[in-house]
Amino acid sequence: MFDTRPDREAEVALVGRSNVGKSTLMRELTGHSFDTGGKPGVTREPNHYDWAPEDFVISDLPGFGFMSGVHEDHREEIKTNIVRYLEEYADSILVAILVVDGKSVIDIIDRHSGPDGAATAASPEGASGPPDEIPYDVEMFHFLQELDVPTVVAVNKMDKVDDRDERLNELCDRLGLLPPWKQWQETIAPITAKNGQISSLNEAVRGHLHEQQRDDLFKFF
Ligand code: GDP
Numbered sequence: 001m002f003d004t005r006p007d008r009e010a011e012v013a014l015v016g017r018s019n020v021g022k023s024t025l026m027r028e029l030t031g032h033s034f035d036t037g038g039k040p041g042v043t044r045e046p047n048h049y050d051w052a053p054e055d056f057v058i059s060d061l062p063g064f065g066f067m068s069g070v071h072e073d074h075r076e077e078i079k080t081n082i083v084r085y086l087e088e089y090a091d092s093i094l095v096a097i098l099v100v101d102g103k104s105v106i107d108i109i110d111r112h113s114g115p116d117g118a119a120t121a122a123s124p125e126g127a128s129g130p131p132d133e134i135p136y137d138v139e140m141f142h143f144l145q146e147l148d149v150p151t152v153v154a155v156n157k158m159d160k161v162d163d164r165d166e167r168l169n170e171l172c173d174r175l176g177l178l179p180p181w182k183q184w185q186e187t188i189a190p191i192t193a194k195n196g197q198i199s200s201l202n203e204a205v206r207g208h209l210h211e212q213q214r215d216d217l218f219k220f221f
Contacts (some may be wrong), residue, residue, distance in 0.1 A: 002081045006050045008057040010214065011092045012205065015082065015140060016099030018063030021156040025099060025193040026060045044078060056217060061085060065136050090147040095208045100137050102155040102167060102190065109138055109174045141175050150208040152189050154201050159192045
């Protein structure tokens, strides 16, 4: 599993729960439609969009978390594979894009937060909700930071969000970033992938590429 990655020096990787719009975003970024079996949330192997001449690849890792019709053991296996992949290629990953659903992300995080508001990642699995709803998003964000991978949180489906600033400030708070969100434009990028509104993400990604002297890759974003 997960051994389909082309051997490339530089990578941008998309991670996120199932159904947050990763495939839609991948299509926007690459102009290429990947076959996910026709059913949302069933991508179990990474999709790699490979630019050999630039020695660059954009990868869409499988969605994690709840997937209807996928057994829990298999979900765990997918999550483990994602973690291993990120560890193995951390040095090549110039930017990670953590995609979340702007409409539901706060509720999902808070459902699994302790009384002090901290995510209870360390609590026994299932203690604060079904095991398929651990706050992966917060965990994943911190994990990417531990790996020193510059990360942009693409807050998707903003077309469905009315209280935009409030939502984004709450998200900052949950991720341990001091609001207001506008201070974090290289980390928090509200988008509507479905309508092709992804310029805030492109800007944020470019910012991180620039910091790594990779302006040559701007053409992809
Ligand atoms: P994935 O499982 O993360 O790859 O998610 P998909 O790309 O398959 O999208 C899941 C669902 O969300 C689909 O029905 C998409 O049409 C929808 N979706 C994706 N992006 C947006 C968006 O920006 N706004 C809204 N309202 N829906 C979106």
